[in-house]
Amino acid sequence: MTPPFPELSDRARDIFRLVVQSYLDSGTPVGSKTLAGLPGLNLSPASIRGVMQDLEEAGLLAAPHTSAGRMPTETGLRLFVDGMMHAVAPSEQERAAIHAGASARGPVEEAIAATTAALSGLSACAGLVLVPKREPRLRQFSFVGLGGDRALAVLVGEDGSVENRVIDLPPGLAPGALEAAANFLSAHTVGQTLSDVRRRIAGEIAAERAALDDATRALVERGIAVMSEDGDRRPVLIVRGQANLIDPRAAADLERVRGLLDELEGKEEIARLLDSAREGAAARIFIGSENKLFALSGSSVIAQPVRALDGQVVGVVGVIGPTRLNYARVVPMVDFTAATLARLLA
Structure with a gap:
């Protein structure tokens, strides 16, 4: 259930959006001086710090260290994803890569695995596909x-x-x-x-x-x-690209990644998580502790049901990555992959 969010002034909304976008791009907390240097804001660092303090008190931002900048909390990320994010459609090259995976020759499982690998590579996350048990003729x-x-x-x-x-x-x-x-x-x-x-x-x-x-x-x-x-x-869950979960820029994340890789070994739990997204009309996004399975590893999951032409759910596709993943880019990419797999599994 989405928690209630505080009402934000236009200024607070603009600053909050910039903090989130900068954090998702860099993976590091954002300071007031950095924001003051961005075009279009026209505010002093002191004014920005005051707004950021208000956002922190509202539970939308957090400061990991006293002297550091701010980063969005899980609540803040949920607000951003649900109400502020501007989705970016996959590029022609990205669509072609996903199509190429689905066109792989051989058994359908190999094409599904290739498509999952393509999604993983493009999103810089681990790709997940849950498909029904298939018995070939x-x-x-x-x-x-x-x-x-x-x-x-x-x-x-x-x-x-x-x-x-x-x-x-x-x-x-x-x-x-x-x-x-x-x-x-x-x-x-x-x-x-x-x-x-x-x-x-x-x-x-x-x-x-x-x-x-x-x-x-x-x-x-x-x-x-x-x-x-x-x-x-027979396995019904395909996982590709676990290596993408290891960010060489974030040595402090090694313990988080180690825990996440351990969790990925428990395919039954992940399959249950993906299966919970089957009834959704669109992508379902689990951010950090919103899902108990990945609460300790600080990870997000984006899952989208794969629907045949008659509306029947024939699988679920998704990605798992750090909470700071690029939601605006990855959510439409998962959606496109689901549409591609729908034609493959029809």
Whole structure:
């Protein structure tokens, strides 16, 4: 819930905006002399200090040290983001980079990862994409003998993805059983998902409609089982660009970054955070302690639902970075990436 903000005079609003913008650009507190030197303000450093003191008392600015300038608090950043920020649309080059990622050849997961990496590089944040579990439609299911009592089960998807698992062969396997099992599976896999294949073949075997001997039937069941056993554990969260969270200019931030990287390892919690943004009509912005997950690391998350043409949410895309990230530039960039991924995931 957005907290109530104090009413600001035009002068206070102008100074506050300049403090925030200067801080987001430099990452360092801003002093009254710096602001007095900016064009268009026409105020003395003393006058500016008085206004900044008022803004500090209102909880919008803070001074990290007695002699330092001011920087926005999380409350101040929320005021800026919600009521003062002027969004900057992605440039043609930035849009092209995101499109290039989404156009990557190969399985759709690789294109999603490339798009996430592009967003990370452009935003100088870590890129996050939460996508639903996807089962590609299958093109081929085969077995390759490895000698002895083992074989390689190979699954090829229509999207070009390839998965393989080593399986133990059932005893009593007749010559030609690998080929027979592969032919049987291929006949039942084309155009189907693995879940569809599992249900269909199990039904046929149970009804004894499959013309297979016991050993070959066991091989078919074993091949389907080993390919399905980790389906529920397939990752649905893609994270790229964690190195962007390390700012070489801010050595004092190393402890914050170390904590943040530890938090990124807890993918389940991050997935839950991103999932909370699914119902939003636009980007949802979590600033610092507004979200318990990143309260200690002083980080912000921008998350945007990815909607198909029919309005259905098919994923969530976002970035995570320091609270001083360039919201005006990054929020529209996340929005553009969401629209690009919507076409990819449709």
